[in-house]
Amino acid sequence: MNVALVKNETASALSDSFALARGRLPGSGKVASAREAAFAAYAQAGLPHRRIEDWKYTDLRALMRDVLPLAAAPDAAELTRAAAAAKLHAIDGVRRLVLVDGVFAPQLSDLGGLEKGVSVRTLREALEAGDAALQAQLLAPDNANPMVALNSAMMTDGVVIDIADGVVLTQPLQIVHIASGHVPAAMFTRSLLRLGKNAGATLVESYIAAEGAKAYQVHDSLIIAIGNNSRLDHVRLNEDGRDAFNISSAVVSLGAHAHFNTFGMMSGAGVSRYQATIAIAGEGSKVETNGVNLLNGKQHADTTLFMDHAVPNGASREIFRAVVDDRAHSVFQGRIIVRPHAQKTDAKMMTRALLLSDEAEADNKPELEIFADDVTCGHGATTGALDESLLFYLRARGLSEKEAQALLIQAFVGEAIETIVNDGLRELAIAAARRWLEARG
Amino acid sequence: MSLLEVKDLKVRVEEREILHGLSLTVNPGEVHAIMGPNGSGKSTLSHVIAGKPGYEVTGGEILFRGEDLLEMSPDQRAAKGVFLAFQYPVEIPGVTTMNFLRTALNAQRRARGESEFLVPDFLKKVRNVAASLNIPMDMLKRGVNVGFSGGEKKRNEILQMALFEPAVCILDEMDSGLDIDALRVAADGVNALRSPDRAMVVITHYQRLLNYIVPDFVHVMSKGRVVKSGGKELALELEASGYAQFEDAA
Numbered sequence: 001m002n003v004a005l006v007k008n009e010t011a012s013a014l015s016d017s018f019a020l021a022r023g024r025l026p027g028s029g030k031v032a033s034a035r036e037a038a039f040a041a042y043a044q045a046g047l048p049h050r051r052i053e054d055w056k057y058t059d060l061r062a063l064m065r066d067v068l069p070l071a072a073a074p075d076a077a078e079l080t081r082a083a084a085a086a087k088l089h090a091i092d093g094v095r096r097l098v099l100v101d102g103v104f105a106p107q108l109s110d111l112g113g114l115e116k117g118v119s120v121r122t123l124r125e126a127l128e129a130g131d132a133a134l135q136a137q138l139l140a141p142d143n144a145n146p147m148v149a150l151n152s153a154m155m156t157d158g159v160v161i162d163i164a165d166g167v168v169l170t171q172p173l174q175i176v177h178i179a180s181g182h183v184p185a186a187m188f189t190r191s192l193l194r195l196g197k198n199a200g201a202t203l204v205e206s207y208i209a210a211e212g213a214k215a216y217q218v219h220d221s222l223i224i225a226i227g228n229n230s231r232l233d234h235v236r237l238n239e240d241g242r243d244a245f246n247i248s249s250a251v252v253s254l255g256a257h258a259h260f261n262t263f264g265m266m267s268g269a270g271v272s273r274y275q276a277t278i279a280i281a282g283e284g285s286k287v288e289t290n291g292v293n294l295l296n297g298k299q300h301a302d303t304t305l306f307m308d309h310a311v312p313n314g315a316s317r318e319i320f321r322a323v324v325d326d327r328a329h330s331v332f333q334g335r336i337i338v339r340p341h342a343q344k345t346d347a348k349m350m351t352r353a354l355l356l357s358d359e360a361e362a363d364n365k366p367e368l369e370i371f372a373d374d375v376t377c378g379h380g381a382t383t384g385a386l387d388e389s390l391l392f393y394l395r396a397r398g399l400s401e402k403e404a405q406a407l408l409i410q411a412f413v414g415e416a417i418e419t420i421v422n423d424g425l426r427e428l429a430i431a432a433a434r435r436w437l438e439a440r441g
Numbered sequence: 442m443s444l445l446e447v448k449d450l451k452v453r454v455e456e457r458e459i460l461h462g463l464s465l466t467v468n469p470g471e472v473h474a475i476m477g478p479n480g481s482g483k484s485t486l487s488h489v490i491a492g493k494p495g496y497e498v499t500g501g502e503i504l505f506r507g508e509d510l511l512e513m514s515p516d517q518r519a520a521k522g523v524f525l526a527f528q529y530p531v532e533i534p535g536v537t538t539m540n541f542l543r544t545a546l547n548a549q550r551r552a553r554g555e556s557e558f559l560v561p562d563f564l565k566k567v568r569n570v571a572a573s574l575n576i577p578m579d580m581l582k583r584g585v586n587v588g589f590s591g592g593e594k595k596r597n598e599i600l601q602m603a604l605f606e607p608a609v610c611i612l613d614e615m616d617s618g619l620d621i622d623a624l625r626v627a628a629d630g631v632n633a634l635r636s637p638d639r640a641m642v643v644i645t646h647y648q649r650l651l652n653y654i655v656p657d658f659v660h661v662m663s664k665g666r667v668v669k670s671g672g673k674e675l676a677l678e679l680e681a682s683g684y685a686q687f688e689d690a691a
Contacts (some may be wrong), residue, residue: 023570141618348628387531389530389531390533392493392494393527393531394533394541395492395514396493396515396516396525396527397516397541397545397557397601397605398516398519398520398548398549398552399544399545399548401516403544403548404624405514407544408536410536411533411535411536412535414535414536432578
């Protein structure tokens with residue numbers, strides 16, 4: 001048993017990297033002391049491992065081993081490579097906000113002609129010169145989750161978006177994370193979106209790699225506050241490189257009569273974990289959390305959701321689909337908590353995994369904790385192979401084995417993808433799924 | 442050359458032999474009815490012709506226009522012109538009928554080296570066929586067979602038959618689960634597809650269906666063999682006397 005030793009080595013290597021990075025980390029005073037506390041919390045816990053229930057299926061000590069040093073700010077060559085990657089993955093009709101190796105890149109971002117009532121700042125600016133309330137909001141995620149604590153300690157840059165009351169954005173905003181460095185390194189980013197009352201917006205997050213990016217680590221977090229009567233649509237597309245790690249967290253809160261529709265698709269990264277905590281804090285609000293994992297090779301992707309119904313009359317729906325080929329491993333953990341006062345909560349979760357090979361693995365863990373007595377809650381989880389009788393029907397109609405499989409896989413993920421409201425973004429997700437299927441050959 | 446020749450076919454499922462040397466010859470333009478009690482092997486025959494996995498052919502052969510059908514994958518057989526109308530058509534949620542029909546039709550055409558149908562031509566073709574079968578276009582925008590009644594599912598099978606224009610149609614218990622009105626609509630659809638180039642094999646337990654689809658030949662199956670063949674009057678004879686006499690004979 002040398003667990004303690006491993007932890008100490010990791011922690012001490014990281015302490016050095018935190019000490020080295022400190023000079024580059026924005027913010028002083030309260031921000032700096034919050035970083036110290038967050039780092040201490042992380043150093044105490046170390047990388048999460050399988051004996052921590054929440055990380056049972058995603059043992060970062062085994063999968064990631066250690067946290068890489070902070071990536072250097074991108075140089076001209078890296079920005080050029082990042083620009084090429086951004087162009088390759090460009091989405092029509094969105095306003096792009098680009099982070100390269102964890103640093104905001106104004107030259108690659110669309111900052112001109114911002115709509116009235118919208119402001120975009122960098123995290124660096126906000127931590128160095130923001131008001132106390134904003135800084136408190138940026139530092140709000142607690143240190144109980146070690147990877148969130150690490151992110152709080154090391155966050156270097158990101159975007160802070162404010163959308164004023166009554167403003168409904170027609171153009172989606174896209175935060176693009178691009179890794180460009182030839183040297184393995186880690187980037188630590190945090191972004192914040194504050195949506196006022198009676199407002200609306202669409203946010204896309206994309207994770208991509210530039211040509212030649214090496215075994216990098218993305219440590220990202222996103223804080224979202226949705227005001228009363230507002231609606232946020234959120235689409236997250238992970239197309240990181242195959243040897244990349246992506247550990248991302250989202251902390252979302254909704255006011256009253258608000259609506260949050262979020263969809264995530266994981267097809268990239270070697271090892272990824274997306275952990276989202278969504279709290280309904282105002283009555284009559286609705287959350288739709290949907291996702292698709294498309295995995296092959298030796299990919300490992302973990303989606304862990306925590307849906308918190310704190311007030312009455314809330315509704316939440318979770319539809320999650322995993323398609324797992326080769327020796328890949330998909331993890332879905334969905335926890336719904338209905339607190340004592342949250343009567344008339346309507347919460348449902350359905351997770352299904354499709355295994356395309358004998359060595360593929362899917363772990364589905366739905367959990368319901370209900371403390372109110374007048375609620376409608378339910379969950380279901382299934383894991384299986386493609387239905388032989390459906391395959392034969394399609395083949396008897398002339399489809400080859402691969403064509404029949406592809407049609408059934410598209411149908412399987414379709415139910416989740418169809419929840420994306422924006423036509424362009426839905427088409428984008430469908431195209432990504434189709435590319436994945438075509439790559440199967 | 443015959444269109445379809447089944448010669449001394451022996452088939453096992455797991456360790457049990459279901460067909461013990463069955464022979465059947467079908468020529469273009471002919472309609473054959475295969476009748477028999479439950480468990481006589483009628484559906485097994487249809488599955489083996491279509492290429493369903495799980496059956497082991499231990500003897501005999503099936504020739505389609507002289508080619509060895511058993512060597513072909515199910516999709517190759519479909520492209521060659523073999524069509525099985527399923528007794529229980531499956532539901533495929535998430536795949537619209539339109540998308541399925543176009544994918545299947547074009548897959549068959551590609552396999553035959555023909556050009557694929559463009560969307561407008563395809564739509565026109567489907568509209569015509571659907572109208573003749575009394576199938577509303579809205580139904581085709583839903584998932585394949587999802588929420589369809591028994592009659593609608595069978596009509597959807599006939600719609601496919603009309604679209605794909607196969608050379609041999611095997612209709613497996615087309616009448617099961619249909620009321621008399623639904624049966625009449627389905628039978629009219631089948632009769633409209635009768636042609637001098639096309640053959641049909643109608644598998645049924647009951648004589649009733651054969652009042653609507655009148656066969657040229659009737660074969661009685663019992664215990665994995667054809668025990669008697671004759672003209673359409675044989676079906677009426679069976680209706681009067683039942684299958685018991687043949688079960689004893691086999």
